[in-house]
Amino acid sequence: MAHTVQINPGMMTWARETAGLSLEEAAEKLALKDSAKLTAVEKLRAIEMGERPLTETLLQKAAAAYRRPLVSFYLPHPPQRGERGEDFRTIAGSRGSVRENALLDALVRDVKARQQLLREVLEDEDEELRLPFVGSATMKRGSQPVVSSIRAALAVTVDEQRAAKDPVALFTLLRAAAEKTGIYVLLLGDLGSHHSDIGENIFRGFALADDVAPFIVINDNDAAPARAFTLMHELAHLWIGESGISGPLGSVSENAIERFCNKVAGEFLLPRETDPLLPDLNNANVAEVITATAHIARTWNVSQAVVTYRLANTGKISDELAAAVFQAFAARWREQKQRTSKSTGSGPSYYMVRRHRLGTSLLNVVRRALQGETLTHTRAAKILGVRPTSVDTLLQERSFAA
Numbered sequence: 001m002a003h004t005v006q007i008n009p010g011m012m013t014w015a016r017e018t019a020g021l022s023l024e025e026a027a028e029k030l031a032l033k034d035s036a037k038l039t040a041v042e043k044l045r046a047i048e049m050g051e052r053p054l055t056e057t058l059l060q061k062a063a064a065a066y067r068r069p070l071v072s073f074y075l076p077h078p079p080q081r082g083e084r085g086e087d088f089r090t091i092a093g094s095r096g097s098v099r100e101n102a103l104l105d106a107l108v109r110d111v112k113a114r115q116q117l118l119r120e121v122l123e124d125e126d127e128e129l130r131l132p133f134v135g136s137a138t139m140k141r142g143s144q145p146v147v148s149s150i151r152a153a154l155a156v157t158v159d160e161q162r163a164a165k166d167p168v169a170l171f172t173l174l175r176a177a178a179e180k181t182g183i184y185v186l187l188l189g190d191l192g193s194h195h196s197d198i199g200e201n202i203f204r205g206f207a208l209a210d211d212v213a214p215f216i217v218i219n220d221n222d223a224a225p226a227r228a229f230t231l232m233h234e235l236a237h238l239w240i241g242e243s244g245i246s247g248p249l250g251s252v253s254e255n256a257i258e259r260f261c262n263k264v265a266g267e268f269l270l271p272r273e274t275d276p277l278l279p280d281l282n283n284a285n286v287a288e289v290i291t292a293t294a295h296i297a298r299t300w301n302v303s304q305a306v307v308t309y310r311l312a313n314t315g316k317i318s319d320e321l322a323a324a325v326f327q328a329f330a331a332r333w334r335e336q337k338q339r340t341s342k343s344t345g346s347g348p349s350y351y352m353v354r355r356h357r358l359g360t361s362l363l364n365v366v367r368r369a370l371q372g373e374t375l376t377h378t379r380a381a382k383i384l385g386v387r388p389t390s391v392d393t394l395l396q397e398r399s400f401a402a
Contacts, residue, residue, distance in 0.1 A: 002055040007073050009050035012062060014078035016048070019066040020102030029065040030058060067106045067191070100202045106191055107198065108245070110385070111217055112208060117383050118184070119213040121365065124374045131182050134211040135241025139256070143263045146239050150232070150268060153181050158271055162300060167225035170301040174231055179361035183214050183238065185231065187357040189221035192385060197221060201330070205230040206245040207237035214238050220357065223333045225303035232265035239264075263313060269302045270310045278310060281317045289317060289325045305329050351394050358384060367395045 016026045023041045032040035046052035063070045133153050137146045151157075154177035164170040175185050190196045200222035208215040216234040218227050230246065237244050242257055278296070281289050293307040300307075305326060312322035347353075355363060366383055369375035370391070381388040 002057060004053040005056050005059050007054065007059070008076055009048055009054070011073045011075060011078060012054070013048045015062060015066040015068050015073065017098075018102050019068075019106060020099030021066070026065065030061050067110065100198055103191060103196055103198050104203055104245070107188065107217070108206065110191065111186070111188070111206075111215055114383050114385065115184075115208050115210060115213050115215045117379055118362070118365065119210065121369045121375055121379075121383070122212055125369060125372065129182065130211045131214065132211075133181070134209055134214055134238050137239040139240060139260045143260065143267055144272070146236055146264050147267045147271075150235050150239060150264070154178060161269070164301045167228060167297075167301050167303060171224070171228040171231065174228055175359070178216070178231065178235065179359055182361075183216060183235070184362045185216045185218065185359050186362070187220035187227075187359075188217050188385075189219040200226075200333075202247070204246045205234050207234040207243055209238050209241050209243045223303065223336075225297075226305060228269060228301075229265050229303060229306050229309075232268045233261045236261035236264035262309060266306060266310045266313055269306050270296075270300055274300075274310075275314050278307075278314060278316050281311060281321075282315075284317070284321070286321070286324050286328055289321065290328060293325075303329075351390075354384075354386065354394055363395060366391075370395070 016023075019026075021029065023044055027040040027044045030044065032043050034040050035043075038046070043052060047054050047058075059073060060070065062068075063073065133149065137149060154174065156174060156177050160173065161170060164173055178185055189198055189200075198219065198221065200219050203219055204222055204226070205216065205218045207217075216231065216238070218230050218234070220227075222230065233246055237246075237257075240257070240260070244257060244261075246258065246261070274296075279292055281292055284292070289308065289311070290304065293304040293311070296307045297304045308317070308322050308325045308329075311317045312319055317325075348356075362383070366375065366380050370377070370380055375383075377388045377391050380391045384391065384394065386394060
């Protein structure tokens with residue numbers, strides 16, 4: 001006879017809803033079957049109403065399907081505090097559906113768990129070097145000291161930025177430099193499959209400030225030219241020691257932290273010495289701004305949105321005009337994504353994509369820990385977000401520089 005568990009049935013409803021799943025979707029994920037008397041959905045509804053017993057096996061399936069620790073189901077009541085915590089100040093607000101925001105919450109929880117596991121690995125290997133730049137800056141001193149500190153830590157010069165081939169090459173340069181400092185930069189826009197995609201309109205990126213294993217996650221559903229700005233924005237979060245989720249660059253944010261981090265990112269990618277070269281476009285229309293920003297963007301290997309943000313920040317265009325231009329860029333990106341999704345052809349291998357998303361730094365740490373037998377394949381799989389059987393192939397696909 002199956003073992004039953006005694007929990008507040010409302011916890012099942014809470015876990016399902018905060019995972020962004022309907023009753024129908026959840027019943028399928030839990031592998032519930034129709035019977036002569038009840039459909040799978042009716043069975044799940046009865047369990048959530050406390051009218052049908054919950055088995056230990058089904059609870060374990062729910063913990064996996066809803067991406068919740070098993071112990072959380074034994075709480076007497078659903079927690080009142082938001083999933084992202086008070087330290088996650090998001091400008092995304094109520095954008096997107098309940099499902100999309102639930103997916104984002106699940107992604108944040110997942111990455112936090114990976115970060116904690118990695119920190120434990122570093123501590124076990126006596127590699128938990130404290131990173132002095134995390135939390136080293138304050139907003140009171142202004143953006144330029146932070147820009148200068150980040151540039152010194154990354155050791156990337158203005159000339160190197162301009163010499164990059166294109167925005168993708170610039171992001172690659174900045175990401176590699178950030179990882180050399182001890183920061184883990186991941187490209188994640190879903191929970192493991194395209195069925196759980198989280199749009200760039202929900203989040204652009206987020207930072208988990210930690211002085212041993214700081215994580216930056218960049219939504220790879222966003223346009224490739226936008227990633228350098230997101231990376232620099234999240235680095236600013238680390239420098240001021242503030243974890244946070246960044247929403248789309250759709251306006252000049254009213255949130256003080258987001259506005260500050262955007263300013264740091266903009267001034268790093270388009271240094272202040274370029275300010276006199278930025279045209280005054282206060283009397284221009286949206287089309288004219290788009291045309292004017294294209295040349296500057298190509299020269300500095302940044303997105304046109306970055307140029308637009310700097311124009312607004314320096315008073316060369318109004319915030320209202322900047323918002324309209326941002327909307328035009330967003331519409332253009334949506335159209336581009338639609339065209340790309342319709343194209344066919346073979347792409348890179350699963351493992352190649354995974355390696356790119358995870359970054360060399362994270363892969364190297366896991367690889368060394370496995371070789372040193374301080375990490376099991378099961379824990380390695382959790383850190384990397386893959387199945388235990390995929391770990392060796394992922395790490396052996398190519399050699400990683402130490």
